[in-house]
Amino acid sequence: MPEEPAERQLHFNLFLMGVGHHEAAWRHPRTDPAAAGDVAHFQRLARAAEAASFDSVFLADGVEARSDGGWGLISHFEPFTLLTALAAVTTRIGLIGTVSTGFSEPYNLARQFASLDHISRGRAGWNIVTSAGDRAAQNFGRSANQDHAVRYERAAEFLDVVTALWDSWEDGALLLDRASGAFAAPGRVHDIDHVGKHFQVRGPLNIPRSPQGHPLLVQAGSSDNGRAFAARWAEAVFTAQQTLAEGQAFYADLKRQAAAAGRDPARVKILPGVVPVLGSTEAEARALDEELDALISPARAVGVLSTVLGVDLTGHPLDEPLPPLPPVTEINGAKSRFELIRDLAERDRLTLRQLVGRLGGGRGHQVVVGTPEQLADHIETWFTRGAADGFNIMPPVLPGGLDDFVEQVVPILRARGLFREGYTGSTLREHYGLPRPAGRYAAA
């Protein structure tokens, strides 16, 4: 396993999102809205990110849609199928898919990630979510979603099962010895015999241990439960942080919690999301930002915001302040995102229309509007001042916004010695400087 280079380097993940992260990207003349349903568009994005030696691409996901056609944040494609289609046209970049622990069986999920890891030769990552909101639960036989704490309890047990299944074939257990006829080594494929509160799983998995041992574990929830879960399990963390001070506080807290959980904090990589709105001058960047915001359809944006908040605001007058929101303790969704949005609306006394405009660029992630130099300064500041190990890049329009970032910002960061010139490893774990886990069943 190659070690992390002596000098700490930035990690970049491309956050895939249709034709762009801005709410109105699909209406902007620089995009082709039909591309969100065309696998070739995503293949082009993955190849462009790979050409720039990004660590990974990442697909968000949900298991719901609204019958008014408002997709919210939901991707058109299902993650395993889309990521495999990206694996087929790339060779180095990591492929991170979101799958909920709430609506899948651990055996199926362990298998699909192991299979993707084999097919991609060690490039699979799992962004672990517990899924917020009742709408998803209603697609799976429940009238309402499980409580936030129960979801995390289930998630922790889910991880115990999945990682045991990934280890159930020891490395090298597949012999394929033609002469003797021995297919697998006796005693090196294991039942896991998990019996827990939420799951009973015998094992073994029906696929040998995958190139990375365990696909990379990624997490994105920033609530108290979410941070505790990340400290225990996550190797990369995607997060939304608006200010440097908030970013530093989150970074320090998560590294501290990881250490308290007995882990090396350097092996938990923290990547805040950033929406780069670029122009050759600051004024040009501002004009693009305003041009995008003017295209927001408030009705659609309110539907998206309702999904994100877990509070139905459809029908509320656009030019009035938000109605009183329930206390966060009653929110059974993405608690930390709820608080971020609530605080923003209260602090700046925003009407609903103003709020959806403010969130249209990045759904709570920081939006940096400026020149490539200004964005590079911003990235360097966060990276060197204890707020980030890298960034989750969220271009407002795709593919154009990615091309801009790669052509205009990456060279500046390379010139400053902050970002690699090319890949030094071949697996996703190697890109992030993370070790390959040993199997738990292997004889000492």
Add this chain to the structure above:
Amino acid sequence: MPEEPAERQLHFNLFLMGVGHHEAAWRHPRTDPAAAGDVAHFQRLARAAEAASFDSVFLADGVEARSDGGWGLISHFEPFTLLTALAAVTTRIGLIGTVSTGFSEPYNLARQFASLDHISRGRAGWNIVTSAGDRAAQNFGRSANQDHAVRYERAAEFLDVVTALWDSWEDGALLLDRASGAFAAPGRVHDIDHVGKHFQVRGPLNIPRSPQGHPLLVQAGSSDNGRAFAARWAEAVFTAQQTLAEGQAFYADLKRQAAAAGRDPARVKILPGVVPVLGSTEAEARALDEELDALISPARAVGVLSTVLGVDLTGHPLDEPLPPLPPVTEINGAKSRFELIRDLAERDRLTLRQLVGRLGGGRGHQVVVGTPEQLADHIETWFTRGAADGFNIMPPVLPGGLDDFVEQVVPILRARGLFREGYTGSTLREHYGLPRPAGRYAAA
């Protein structure tokens, strides 16, 4: 939709199976056993079958493995990931994956097939199984599998839900009208509000209707429950039939049941499995057959047979006849395959060693040992005498056995006007001459 050509044509499906269907394929000098774990091997097979204008490739599947490393019939790769990897390197051939209704949620399954159908531009098919045996159930929180009849009851409701989800977006519901900001057409995306005995699913699906409307529905169970299910749902049927008379009886029965269910029997394509053991002379073919059988490891083969039968025969003396088997009413597995094997063992008074030898070639499917002309005659006979609409091709070794079939048998069948020279359609449904279903929610 192109119509079926005026003259009825054969349909060919390549049944993917590691490095070959013969039990000992991995020990034969013509194979590379490590290829079973290499996606490039499967990509090469799919491209070769596509070059020969086969209708489809098909991947069997199970959700279990044995800790002694005996995989039985289980594929190394998970179907959605493997088939997407094949979609990425082909453009016309259909991609059929096995997924059980017993251990998946209908929302997840509907989504993954719809996503594969979009990615492949209309080439996805679902081989519907209910999964036999307790071992799989033990990976999903149950000590034993559900009863055969309950499994089929659940499967029928599962199909109701999945097809409704596939229809939940009407064709053309995705507007993407930039000028107006209308993303989807009002009233053309539907909740399905399914409330049944096994499932409650609100919908809609979070992906627009796929190129085929419904991915092709395939089925392979030949028990009474299985046939009734196929008559209601299946558009292609994979089956194991040993003799022409048995094949004709099955064909006639299933077509009759489909008609009784109100369907056009011509739209239920029946494809028996056949293992082509080819030689330039019959003696050469026999020599290959014997060479393969001599490589069978009886212990491993008994494990596979135990899985297929649903009766544990491991430890039974190899050179004695089978122990008394339970009545089929007590078999909660693949009932029709159990009867086929039991009858074969009784009819020919086989020891366990002889039985595993007899089954080693095709697990109950017909094994045709002979010259390309002889196999072409066999295929023509079944096709023209009411036993088959095509064949599920199961080469004993892969890729070599597929190459032999394509190079030696396909040209004979083309010369006889029985098999197409090239594709006439672009979707899997078009290859099989099947219509694209209308959506149930579309206004008249």
